[in-house]
Amino acid sequence: MELLNQIATSLQEGDDARAAELTRQAVAEKIPARQILDQGLVAGMNVVGRLFRDHEIFLPDVLLAARAMYAGLDVLKPLLVSENVPTAGKIVIGTIQGDLHDIGKNLVGIMLRGAGFDVIDLGNDVAPEKFVETATRENAQVIGMSALLTTTMTGMQRVIELLKTKGQRGRIKTIIGGAPVTAEYAREIGADAFGFDAASAVERVRELASQ
Numbered sequence: 425m426e427l428l429n430q431i432a433t434s435l436q437e438g439d440d441a442r443a444a445e446l447t448r449q450a451v452a453e454k455i456p457a458r459q460i461l462d463q464g465l466v467a468g469m470n471v472v473g474r475l476f477r478d479h480e481i482f483l484p485d486v487l488l489a490a491r492a493m494y495a496g497l498d499v500l501k502p503l504l505v506s507e508n509v510p511t512a513g514k515i516v517i518g519t520i521q522g523d524l525h526d527i528g529k530n531l532v533g534i535m536l537r538g539a540g541f542d543v544i545d546l547g548n549d550v551a552p553e554k555f556v557e558t559a560t561r562e563n564a565q566v567i568g569m570s571a572l573l574t575t576t577m578t579g580m581q582r583v584i585e586l587l588k589t590k591g592q593r594g595r596i597k598t599i600i601g602g603a604p605v606t607a608e609y610a611r612e613i614g615a616d617a618f619g620f621d622a623a624s625a626v627e628r629v630r631e632l633a634s635q
């Protein structure tokens with residue numbers, strides 16, 4: 425549908441005013457909110473994620489696209505709630521204790537929200553107990569941890585150990601990511617998944633939430 429393609433394009437162009445205006449127009453044309461979300465905003469964000477992964481666009485472009493996506497989402501949010509659209513799942517994210525690098529984590533959060541997940545973002549420098557307590561209280565399916573420092577990444581293992589101690593290890597899955605983190609490290613500490621970038625994180629979280 426042409427209007428939904430235009431919404432997707434407005435995200436790629438980072439044009440928040442146009443994204444909001446086109447979303448309002450789609451709502452006025454009685455296109456269901458979920459369709460506007462999936463085929464307009466999420467479709468646009470998926471393209472942005474692929475371009476970023478392939479180094480065809482850069483961080484500022486992604487942040488502008490994210491701002492445009494939020495502008496469209498602001499229009500849709502009340503309708504999505506009233507349409508009772510089920511979320512794709514709930515995930516608690518944050519950077520691990522001692523780590524203040526949150527740009528990558530924020531990108532992952534944005535992409536997850538764009539893919540329809542309910543994201544609880546605990547911010548940066550998050551203690552292991554806070555990850556586990558929040559995920560348990562909020563009945564989240566997944567905990568997502570980000571680390572950019574080799575000295576902080578070891579804290580990820582503490583979260584997994586705490587999940588075991590609290591008897592939540594089987595129910596709450598874990599995904600880890602960040603520049604120094606590897607798939608091998610994820611296996612070593614018993615994480616359920618590794619996200620190389622924001623796009624792959626969304627794919628992995630989708631798999632984890634459906635298990």
Ligand code: B1M
Pocket residue numbers: 483517522523524525526527528529531532567568569570571572573574575599600601602603604618619620621622625
């Ligand atoms: Co710092 N820093 N920094 N830093 N910093 C690095 C990480 C470093 C590699 C620079 C270097 O020396 N070359 C180095 C770490 C060395 C190491 O540990 N081996 C370093 C250092 C040493 C430090 C300090 C210790 C410096 C000092 O004070 N002496 C200090 C530590 C502070 C702390 O955390 N306690 C520090 C501070 C800072 C700033 C505050 C100035 C700033 C952070 C600002 C912020 O985030 N709000 C900063 C920055 C910007 C960087 C670099 C330059 C850029 C990081 C970044 O944002 N990349 C970085 C060097 C570099 O990486 N080139 C560096 C862009 C971002 C989009 O990528 O975060 O990798 P990234 O996220 C990707 C993937 O990794 C993945 O998806 C994202 C999107 O593709 N991903 C996930 C990330 N999280 C994921 C989670 C998932 C799945 C995928 O699932 C949950």
